[in-house]
Amino acid sequence: MSRxxxxxxxVLFALGYFLSYVYRGLNIGFAPFxxxxxxxxxxxxxxxxxxxxxxxxxAQLPAGLALDRYGARRTDAVLLLVAAAGTVLYGMTHTMxxxxxxxxxIGVGVSVCLGAGFLAIAQNFxxxxxxxxxxLMVALGGMGGVVVGTPLAVLLTQYTWRExxxxxxxFTIAVAVVIWLLVPExxxxxxxxxxxxxxxxxxRIILKNTVFWRVVPFPCAVGGAFYAAQSLWVKPYLTDxxxxxxxxxxxxxxxxGLTMVAGTVITGLVARRIERxxxxxxAFCGLGMTLFVLVQLLILLRVPLSPALIWGAYGFLAASxxxxxxxxxxxxxxxxxxxxxxxxxxxxxxxxFSMQVGVGFVLDFWPATDGHYPAVAHLTGWGIMIAxxxxxxxxxxxxxxxxxxxxxxx
Numbered sequence: 001m002s003r004x005x006x007x008x009x010x011v012l013f014a015l016g017y018f019l020s021y022v023y024r025g026l027n028i029g030f031a032p033f034x035x036x037x038x039x040x041x042x043x044x045x046x047x048x049x050x051x052x053x054x055x056x057x058x059a060q061l062p063a064g065l066a067l068d069r070y071g072a073r074r075t076d077a078v079l080l081l082v083a084a085a086g087t088v089l090y091g092m093t094h095t096m097x098x099x100x101x102x103x104x105x106i107g108v109g110v111s112v113c114l115g116a117g118f119l120a121i122a123q124n125f126x127x128x129x130x131x132x133x134x135x136l137m138v139a140l141g142g143m144g145g146v147v148v149g150t151p152l153a154v155l156l157t158q159y160t161w162r163e164x165x166x167x168x169x170x171f172t173i174a175v176a177v178v179i180w181l182l183v184p185e186x187x188x189x190x191x192x193x194x195x196x197x198x199x200x201x202x203x204r205i206i207l208k209n210t211v212f213w214r215v216v217p218f219p220c221a222v223g224g225a226f227y228a229a230q231s232l233w234v235k236p237y238l239t240d241x242x243x244x245x246x247x248x249x250x251x252x253x254x255x256x257g258l259t260m261v262a263g264t265v266i267t268g269l270v271a272r273r274i275e276r277x278x279x280x281x282x283a284f285c286g287l288g289m290t291l292f293v294l295v296q297l298l299i300l301l302r303v304p305l306s307p308a309l310i311w312g313a314y315g316f317l318a319a320s321x322x323x324x325x326x327x328x329x330x331x332x333x334x335x336x337x338x339x340x341x342x343x344x345x346x347x348x349x350x351x352x353f354s355m356q357v358g359v360g361f362v363l364d365f366w367p368a369t370d371g372h373y374p375a376v377a378h379l380t381g382w383g384i385m386i387a388x389x390x391x392x393x394x395x396x397x398x399x400x401x402x403x404x405x406x407x408x409x410x
Contacts, residue, residue, distance in 0.1 A: 005184065006124050010133065012179050013117035014140035016076055019172055020110035021144025023083065024052060025231040026168070028253065029152035030161045035371065038096060042236075042373065046360025049232050051100050053353035055107025057346045061203055063112040064342030068335075072116035072123075073183040080176035083109025084169040091165025107349075109172075114141070115341045118325055120183075122337050128272060131281065131326040135268020138322045142264060145230055145257030153250045202336050202409050206343050211331060211402050215282075216347050218389070218396035219321035222289045224351030225296070225385040226318035230256055231352075233359050237382070241375045242307065252307060256315040263319025271323055281327050286396055288320025293389050300382055333406040355385055 027034065027049040034040055040048065059079075066075040086105025093099055117137045125133055155164060206212055229237070234256065238249040271284050279287075295313045298305065325341060332340045359381035366377040 009120050009124060009183055010117075010137070011140075012175075012183055013072065013076065013113070013120050014137050015175055016080060016110075016113040016179060017117050017137060017141030018144045019080070019083070019168075019175055020113040021141045022147055022168070023087070023106050023110055023144075024227065025145055025148035026152070026164075028148050028230075028232055028235055029156055030164075031232070031235075032371075033156070033161045034099075038099070041360075042363040042368065043357070043360040046232065046357050046363075048096070048099055048103060050353040050356045051103040052107040053349045053356065055104035055109075056111045057107075057349040057353065059108040059111035060115075060342040060346035060349070061339075063115060064203065064339035065200070067112060067115055067119050067338035067342065071185065072112075072120045073179060073185060075112050076116040077176045077180040079109050079112050080172055080179070081109070084172040084176070085109075087165050087169045087172065091162040091169070111345070112342070114138070115338060115345055117141075118329070118341050119338045122329060122334065127330070130329060131271040131323060132268040134326050135264040135266075135271075135319070135322060138319070139261040139264040139268075142257060142261045145260060146254045147257070148231075149252075149254030149257060150250045151254070153247075203339050203343060205408050206332070206336065206340055209404060209408075211404055212328075212340075212343070214395050214398060214400070215324060215328060215331065215402065216344055217392035218286070218289055219324035220344075220348045220351040221385075221389040221392040222292055222318065222321040223348050224355045225389060226260075226292075226314075226321075227352045228356035228359060228385070229382075230260075230315075232356055233378075233381070236363075236373065237378045238307075240372045241302075241378045244307070252311050255308065256311060259312045259315030260319050263316035264322055266316075267319055267323060268326075271326070281323060281330065282402060285320055285323035285327060286393075288317055288323070289389075289396075290393065292317035292320060293386060293393070296382065296386050296389075300379060300386065327402075331402045332404045333409055335406075336409055355388075358384065 027045070031045055034048070035045060038044075063075065063079070083106050086102045086109055088102075089098055089105065090102030093102060114137070118134060121130060121133045121137065152164075159167075230253070235246075235249045235253055238244045238252055239246060244252070267284075267288060271281055274284055275281070292314070295310065295317055299310060299314065303310075325344065328340050328344055329337050362381040362384065363373045363377045366374050
């Protein structure tokens with residue numbers, strides 16, 4: 001394959017992941033309008049927003065089967081059309097039930113975007129470049145986290161949230177068509193002739209594997225905490241606890257997206273190079289996640305540091321959990337990388353859903369005043385998320401080699 005073709009494949013799948021990231025965070029801008037129009041409480045809003053993650057998580061195992069059987073191109077393009085249909089429903093409905101169904105359809109529709117991108121990288125690039133390219137994939141897609149800050153806030157001054165939803169549907173259809181037409185059919189699909197029963201058996205092996213469960217809890221807890229906050233709760237935290245204005249909070253939300261993008265690029269670039277100094281991928285990923293927990297503790301303790309500095313570090317270090325995708329791709333046989341990635345995604349997004357709903361549930365223990373909650377409510381919710389991350393770190397750092405025998409999947 002030529003270099004130009006490989007770059008085209010990378011960019012198109014990154015564009016699909018960009019869409020999934022925008023969908024993930026749209027409600028951070030929509031929230032005030034949804035709350036007024038639907039009279040939603042914090043737990044209602046958290047639950048509605050989190051149905052994206054439920055749809056995403058439920059689709060992961062069948063999506064993994066589809067990736068390994070039909071390839072990244074066809075699976076990604078078809079499911080993006082489901083997302084487009086879901087966002088049309090979301091933008092046109094006037095009932096809570098319609099919003100929920102639309103949000104679930106969006107989650108299902110974009111559920112494969114990241115896994116398809118990682119599978120395309122694994123099929124078209126050498127393993128030595130996976131951490132960097134995986135990081136770049138997440139970085140380019142992560143620009144969606146920038147869009148849902150100040151740019152989305154500005155857009156919502158010109159258009160209604162319903163009009164923005166319809167615009168997203170049109171753009172999603174265009175991306176699906178481009179992926180279908182311009183991405184060549186892969187000649188390295190992992191298991192095109194493997195029976196579905198055997199593929200499902202492979203998923204069971206992955207989910208029962210002790211190595212899998214030693215790796216995934218910590219990055220899932222870290223990613224769950226970060227994305228639950230970035231896609232909904234960070235702006236209320238900044239206004240209610242830090243006392244920032246809505247405009248200042250929007251700017252920091254955009255900055256979080258940028259620093260997360262920078263983090264994915266830099267950690268992916270450094271991960272392999274630092275191995276020469278004796279710090280392997282597992283240790284490097286673990287170090288970054290541990291520092292992320294430390295930054296959250298500083299935020300929770302309200303240490304007097306510059307908001308740009310502390311929240312910039314928060315976004316940058318959160319990116320370290322993405323390295324777990326490359327780690328799992330090394331640990332498991334290449335022929336099951338699609339299923340491993342989507343099994344990890346399933347746990348990852350269940351974690352995001354649980355933390356996002358959980359924070360809303362905690363907030364509702366305190367009365368709101370004009371849509372704002374007392375600082376202790378936010379601090380309690382964030383403190384619980386930190387505790388979960390600390391417990392999961394024990395499994396990650398538990399001594400022992402990480403390698404899965406390919407013969408388990410024969």
